[in-house]
Amino acid sequence: MDSPPAATDRPRPAFQLGDFLRDQLRNIAPFITLIVLVGFFSIASPSFATLANLENILQQASVTGIIAVGLTFVILTAEIDLSVGAVANATAIVLTYFTMQPDYVNIANIPMPGIIAVLLGLAACFGLGFVTAFGVTRIGIPSFIMTLAMMQIGAGISAVLVRGQIAYSVPSLVLTLGSKSIFGIPWIVIVAALFLLIAHLVLTYTRFGRYVYMVGGNREAAEYSGVNVRLIVGSVMVISAMCSGVAGMLGVAYFGSAQQNEFDTFLLDAIAAVVVGGTSLFGGRGGIGNTIVGLFVLGVLNNGLDYVKIDSFLKILIRGLILLIALIINIYAERLRTSRAAGG
């Protein structure tokens, strides 16, 4: 409707390869990274590309994967959750606190029936998530700072309950899901796959999922469209804490023990999986599909580096560099979009 109308209302060509590639950069780049990594490790080590090792990779990525599901929701709304590792740890320790431990574990714990212990664990992570949600949406603390505090609170709960000890026993349900297999497939992989599938369905096919994307895309516009932004942001913080809690409980069964600081590395891994996969740090773009690719990139990298002769200390540096490259691509992809938006 601007003058002259002929210039502004001219329809764009139906398909432009350049535009398409720019739009899809955040989706294509992680996929290419994955293919390159798989190719490299397959050539470098004949025992890498085997079915048995695929199972390894899947199993190793499962705990990270369940945490990353919740983080995907959070990052899609342009918030962040730094407390995932600490919440996973606290939930795991609450679970073991309410489970009968062997005599040699010197913890003053309160044994409960298995199902009660699991419910108490879920209540714990829900409670922590609720406090985060309240702090972020009602009090107005930025999620970065709020979850930093929650990280300390989670670590504190873990420390108080185990007092430097290590707990070993978990309820049989958790033991099965965390460390047993069915038809040769580890239960923990099935659980992680289910979480990813359900999250994908929620984000793609439900009203809540749409609101998550819209709040991340333009929070002000969402609010001025009558979307209850606080409810959506609060919900994703609770979802993140609940996913972390489940990951923590299964993780204990998977690792065989629960102790302080057990899940510290999972914060970085889960954020890396989401961001490497291409979900925008500014919200509104990406999804579970991206997170799955990100999980594979990280899983293949962590696992593959064990198959090549490389200084184990160098591995940490390499992971850091890969994350940096992913961040650069993430920001660059956003910039390409906005520059095109400004030009169009």
Added chain:
Amino acid sequence: MMAPPRLELTGISKAFGGVQALRSVDFVLQPGSIHGLAGENGAGKSTLMKIIAGVHPADAGTMKVDGVPVHFRSTRDAIRAGIGMVHQELSVAPELSVAENVFLGAQPVNGFGIVAWRRMAREAAVQLHNLGLDIDPRSRLGDYPIGVQQLVELSRVLFSGAQTIILDEPTSALSPPEVAHLFGVLRKLRDSGRSLIFISHFLDDILAISDEVTVFRNGAKAASAPVGPGIDKGWIIQRMIGAGREELEESYLGQIRLDSRANAPVILEAKGLSLGRAYRNLNFVARGGEVLGIYGHMGCGQIELARTLFGKLRPEAGVLSIDGGAASLANTTDGKSAGVAFVGESRRAMLFAEEPVYRNISITFLERLSRWMLKPGLERAAATQQVKRFDIRPPNVEARLGALSGGNQQKVALAKWLTHAPRLLVLVEPTRGMDVGAKEDVVKIVRALRDTGIAIIVLSTEPETVLSLADRVLVMRKGEFAQEFADESISKDRLLDAA
């Protein structure tokens, strides 16, 4: 021999992408004069000013300053040639002191490179005194009204040694006494030999201050004449909008007859609404089938009032009722549930530029389609219907919203609320930044909606917007209602007088 013109532009052309913004424009600015520029949005006046100020290079044409050909490659070149520009959006630092703002970026320092505070305050005081402004240079600038802040910004440009000063919409945020004061300052500057270019949508302001006026239309100079007998608003408007725009001319010039609908049912009633410094003790009703216009200068509290009606802001005192029932709106979701629809003054804050059109439309009614799930088919069908109904172009609901023109985006912002008729539609600056054609479309849409029996409140700082839409007008001044116009003839002058 006569002195050469301060500025002389010949054959200036400029294109952005495929759009020709300026077509071979000639422009002459005499020393010691004020030159008014009028034209609709997109007519080319801003582009020409940006070329003069060194923001954009011209594609073709020549430019002379005091008879000497120049070639500006940056704003710095222009400043060195004595050309300064005061932009429409204030670029002051409200948290800093008045003196710091006067000297922003050029603070005087002593021998050690440390800011000479006392000297700065003294010189700022002298500077401001010359502009007729006697305020404490050490006080915080943000504590002063917008008019004072604008004069401080103007003084900064003056201080840089500018002989030519471009003022872009300097009066849009000012109250009449502030405008009068500003004009006094501008005349003093002119009499001291400086040249000023005065861009404004307020034609009365242009006529009141300018020695000469130039009108732009569609990227070309439509007319240029010294201000004198025969040069009035009608003359300017005719040249601004061309022929065949009688309907709009009427709203600029004529007496508009307001016919309120006093017998229509009351939909919204506000009693004793107060919110801090924004507004105090507001009492009013909005009736079905009536457009209530609320006019006031920028900062009069109407923005806050609009947000209160939608639940974005909560009033500190007072009650709102909708259809007779008390409406306590804790958030925008409550506002929507109560039947309020809201289109704010910033399209960027209303719409999702990166999302397709259909998602921008369906966001307001997803819950009506299904409690939990998305219904992609129904969603697109409803959006497609709205796109057709409001003639949104391109007529493709999958198009990215950001690719639409401003007028079409505004239609989307309206259309998304109208799949299910709201009880009350709140529109803030519904035609800001639109060309005549798009404005007419919005006027037609709003009239048609009014006739369906809903209540509509239009809030604007532009008298033309209120006059072209409203059936009844409330004038807001400094957080209070100053006057109501209903069942009488009204013109822009009366409205401006009241505000």
